[in-house]
Amino acid sequence: MTAAPQPTAAGAVASLDDVGVRFDFDHLGRVVTPGLSRFRRITASAWGLRHVELRLDPGEGLALVGPTGSGKTTLLRVLAAVVLPDEGTYEVRGRVGSLLATDAGLASLLTGRENAELLGVLAGLTLEETRAQMEAVDARSHLGAAFDRPVHTYSQGMRARLGLSVVQAIEPDVLLLDEVFEALDHEYRAVVEQLAKDVRARGGVVVAAGHDHHALERVCPRAAWLEEGRIRLEGPFEEVIPAYLAA
Amino acid sequence: MSAGLRSRVRRTLDLLHVLTVSDIRVRYGRGRLQAVKWVADPFAALGVYLLLIIILFGSGTEAVALSLACAIVPFQLLLATVINGAGAVNLRSSIILNMKFPGVLIPASAMVTESIAFIATLSILPVLMIVYQVGVTFAILWLPVAIAITALLALALAYPATLLGIWYPDLAPFVVSVARAAFFLAPGLIALDAVTGVARDLLPINPLTGLFEMYRDAILYGVSPEAWELLVPLGAAVLILLITVPFYRREQPNLAKLVG
Numbered sequence: 001m002t003a004a005p006q007p008t009a010a011g012a013v014a015s016l017d018d019v020g021v022r023f024d025f026d027h028l029g030r031v032v033t034p035g036l037s038r039f040r041r042i043t044a045s046a047w048g049l050r051h052v053e054l055r056l057d058p059g060e061g062l063a064l065v066g067p068t069g070s071g072k073t074t075l076l077r078v079l080a081a082v083v084l085p086d087e088g089t090y091e092v093r094g095r096v097g098s099l100l101a102t103d104a105g106l107a108s109l110l111t112g113r114e115n116a117e118l119l120g121v122l123a124g125l126t127l128e129e130t131r132a133q134m135e136a137v138d139a140r141s142h143l144g145a146a147f148d149r150p151v152h153t154y155s156q157g158m159r160a161r162l163g164l165s166v167v168q169a170i171e172p173d174v175l176l177l178d179e180v181f182e183a184l185d186h187e188y189r190a191v192v193e194q195l196a197k198d199v200r201a202r203g204g205v206v207v208a209a210g211h212d213h214h215a216l217e218r219v220c221p222r223a224a225w226l227e228e229g230r231i232r233l234e235g236p237f238e239e240v241i242p243a244y245l246a247a
Numbered sequence: 248m249s250a251g252l253r254s255r256v257r258r259t260l261d262l263l264h265v266l267t268v269s270d271i272r273v274r275y276g277r278g279r280l281q282a283v284k285w286v287a288d289p290f291a292a293l294g295v296y297l298l299l300i301i302i303l304f305g306s307g308t309e310a311v312a313l314s315l316a317c318a319i320v321p322f323q324l325l326l327a328t329v330i331n332g333a334g335a336v337n338l339r340s341s342i343i344l345n346m347k348f349p350g351v352l353i354p355a356s357a358m359v360t361e362s363i364a365f366i367a368t369l370s371i372l373p374v375l376m377i378v379y380q381v382g383v384t385f386a387i388l389w390l391p392v393a394i395a396i397t398a399l400l401a402l403a404l405a406y407p408a409t410l411l412g413i414w415y416p417d418l419a420p421f422v423v424s425v426a427r428a429a430f431f432l433a434p435g436l437i438a439l440d441a442v443t444g445v446a447r448d449l450l451p452i453n454p455l456t457g458l459f460e461m462y463r464d465a466i467l468y469g470v471s472p473e474a475w476e477l478l479v480p481l482g483a484a485v486l487i488l489l490i491t492v493p494f495y496r497r498e499q500p501n502l503a504k505l506v507g
Binding site: 023031033034035036039040077080081082083084096098099100103104105106107109110114117118119121122123126127 | 257258261262264265266268269272273338339341342343344345346347348410414494497498500501503504505507
């Protein structure tokens with residue numbers, strides 16, 4: 001069953017059963033989708049994810065580790081329903097808050113406030129609710145006057161702070177973070193850690209990918225080591241990371 | 248209306264609102280010059296075509312600028328929507344890669360964005376009516392119908408334009424050329440009455456012909472439009488929507504793969 005994330009009072013559960021995501025390409029290396037395959041011939045395929053099995057019960061936190069291109073971001077995108085699996089089944093219940101793109105999903109020509117309004121509504125809040133949250137988002141982001149400036153003037157860290165503040169506003173049941181710690185200063189890392197703890201304490205789940213293992217360990221008791229789109233090892237963080245680093 | 252339906256309608260309107268407002272700010276900038284830029288564009292297009300028609304046919308035609316505006320104003324909405332739609336997904340790639348949302352609204356918001364400029368440019372019509380001393384008749388009541396059909400045709404064109412923009416982004420300039428060719432294959436520069444021969448029989452096949460003539464009937468000639476003038480563009484819009492929306496919906500889950 002491929003369920004779109006829906007708000008639920010019963011806590012969040014994410015599960016993937018034999019999930020695979022395939023990328024098809026034409027002779028020029030351009031991505032070919034099923035619709036496009038009527039007009040463009042597929043000459044090569046690659047699996048971004050293959051045979052991925054995962055289950056996240058309420059309150060769990062999972063770190064995704066692995067080399068660049070191992071499938072961490074694709075897995076997060078499946079959990080966010082941004083990418084649908086080409087094989088297998090998945091289920092994600094609860095409101096999803098995600099920071100997956102390097103620019104935190106922000107439009108660079110819009111101000112911080114305008115981006116917050118856009119992302120809040122897209123994430124599932126009503127326009128009224130989003131506007132009611134605006135001052136809180138402003139305060140939490142610690143952007144000051146920059147909140148009303150275009151995002152293209154922001155540093156990577158400022159973008160991440162704005163994205164996180166919006167995520168906090170939507171009170172997610174499923175928190176998905178892709179290399180967020182790498183962009184943040186120490187002060188704001190503590191904010192992320194607190195947000196992750198709050199989500200898990202509410203019965204939600206946290207899935208975070210990155211290369212800063214110390215930061216990941218503070219929010220995720222479990223870890224999954226991905227390699228070439230497959231989970232090579234999954235278990236307690238203190239067991240998976242040494243195995244990954246030793247490989 | 249049930250609570251569930253009311254909630255869905257409200258959600259759709261909220262989404263369209265934020266997508267459109269953000270689109271306007273990204274595409275047209277901000278500040279007072281924004282409105283000037285919107286309105287100036289169709290005026291500039293009108294000026295260019297007016298110059299062309301005077302060079303080609305002389306200035307003898309009655310109310311030439313008003314007749315031309317009856318074609319330029321709706322055509323600008325269609326053209327702007329096609330251009331907007333072709334770039335709409337790439338413009339929102341950062342959001343598409345970050346979160347799930349009803350991507351089916353992306354082409355719709357392209358149309359709504361350009362409709363706001365279109366509403367502003369409608370002001371050309373009463374100005375030219377005053378200039379040419381064209382009186383208002385009961386036929387003006389057909390103008391809202393013409394506007395509604397224009398909007399529907401723009402919405403319909405937004406979906407194939409968006410699909411083409413993500414599948415073949417290199418072809419975007421070609422799409423604009425096709426749209427311009429469609430304008431010249433309709434009585435845009437001169438009214439249908441001024442066309443003779445085989446072209447007179449063939450032009451009504453083009454949905455733009457009925458659309459342009461509808462505006463002229465309501466504003467310039469003061470008569471009710473003929474049935475075909477309504478039905479051809481309306482039928483074309485419905486047909487395009489019926490074909491392309493399901494196609495777009497099926498492709499929507501793959502947008503992240505295409506822009507990622």
